[in-house]
Amino acid sequence: GNSVTQMEGPVTLSEEAFLTINCTYTATGYPSLFWYVQxxxxxxxxxLKATKADDKGSNKGFEATxxxxxxxxxxxxxxxxxxxxxxxxxxxxxSSYKLIFGSGTRLLVRx
Amino acid sequence: xxxxxxxxxRDICQRxxxxxxxxQVDSQVTMMFWYRxxxxxxLTLIATANQGSEATYxxxxxxxxxxxxxxNLTFSTLTVSNMSPEDSSIYLCSARWAARDxxxxxxxxxxxxxx
Numbered sequence: 001g002n003s004v005t006q007m008e009g010p011v012t013l014s015e016e017a018f019l020t021i022n023c024t025y026t027a028t029g030y031p032s033l034f035w036y037v038q039x040x041x042x043x044x045x046x047x048l049k050a051t052k053a054d055d056k057g058s059n060k061g062f063e064a065t066x067x068x069x070x071x072x073x074x075x076x077x078x079x080x081x082x083x084x085x086x087x088x089x090x091x092x093x094x095s096s097y098k099l100i101f102g103s104g105t106r107l108l109v110r111x
Numbered sequence: 112x113x114x115x116x117x118x119x120x121r122d123i124c125q126r127x128x129x130x131x132x133x134x135q136v137d138s139q140v141t142m143m144f145w146y147r148x149x150x151x152x153x154l155t156l157i158a159t160a161n162q163g164s165e166a167t168y169x170x171x172x173x174x175x176x177x178x179x180x181x182x183n184l185t186f187s188t189l190t191v192s193n194m195s196p197e198d199s200s201i202y203l204c205s206a207r208w209a210a211r212d213x214x215x216x217x218x219x220x221x222x223x224x225x226x
Contacts, residue, residue, distance in 0.1 A: 036217075043219040044154070044203065089153060097142055097207055098169075099215060101153045 002027045006090050006102035013080055013109050021075040021105045023064075023090035032093040033057075033066050033073040038104075039086045047075075047088070080109045115206055115218035123224045124194055131190045132221045134204035139184035141209045145177070148201040148220070160187040160204075194225045 007022040025033065035047040035057070048057030053068035062077045073090060090102040114137040124130050134143065143160040158166040158179055166179035181187040191198050201220040208214070 034215075044217040046214055046216065049214065093215070096159075097215070098144065098156055098159065099146075099154075099205075100156075103153045 002031065002092055002094055002100050004090050004092050004100055004102035006088075006105050009087075009104070009106040011105060011107050013107070015082055015109055015111055016079045017109075019075070019077040019080045019084075019107070021088055021090075021107070023073045023075065023102060025071050025073065025090075025092050027071075027092055027094070029095055031095075033064070034091040034093060034099070035062070035064055035073070035075050036089040036091055036101075037086045038089065044089070080107070082109045082111055085109045115204065115216055117204060117218040117221050119221060120219065121222040121224075123226065125226055126195055128194055129190055129192045130194065130223060131188050132202055132204075132223075134187045134189070134206075134218055136185045136206045138208070140206040142207040143181060143187045144205045144207075144215070145179060145187070145189045146203045146205060146217075148203065150199065154203065157189070157202075160189075191223065194223075196225045199223055199225045 003026045005024050032051045034049045036044050037047045038044050048059040050057040050066035056065045064073050064075045085108050087104045087106045089104045091099045093099050116135045118133045145157040146154040148154045156169050157172045158168040160166050160179050160181040162181045178190045201222050203220045204218045205215050
């Protein structure tokens with residue numbers, strides 16, 4: 001069946017460091033891919049998405065490219081801020097629009 | 112952005128009781144879903160709430176334990192029945208609008224603690 005695998009956390013970085021959070025997926029067909037973010041004490045927010053191969057989703061300085069050949073959707077940001085500290089979830093949307101989530105990666109950015 | 116509200120935001124309940132969680136969206140949606148987030152874990156889909164008919168449950172979830180209603184296009188309820196401490200989780204509803212590029216938005220969640 002469909003599944004999503006994310007790198008284990010927590011990831012601890014200094015402010016202005018480069019961020020990569022790895023996400024790979026297993027799916028039949030052509031799923032949509034998403035990154036969601038959960039800030040401390042808040043609900044889940046859609047960060048970015050990509051709906052087909054080679055699409056690049058971007059938002060708030062974050063980017064992720066849908067790579068069909070490597071079945072990956074890695075999240076990147078060139079310079080993280082303390083305010084980016086949160087839990088990040090990679091998710092796959094199947095043909096029935098249900099979302100399958102990865103385990104989540106906690107990011108802690110130190111000043 | 113979409114507005115999805117849930118009530119209650121949190122509750123502490125006794126073992127063996129039931130709790131009904133309400134989800135209200137600000138406009139007619141194509142689909143509504145219920146997810147569970149157990150402490151420190153990821154989200155797992157419980158069921159798809161179907162308007163005017165029985166919900167579609169995922170493997171491991173049954174109607175007797177998690178009855179769901181969706182009487183119209185903007186409202187749904189999830190009941191957690193005969194609760195045990197293992198049901199302590201955050202329960203989230205989500206909604207998808209076809210007109211909004213099929214993006215799925217989430218409510219703020221209901222934090223349930225069962226003693």
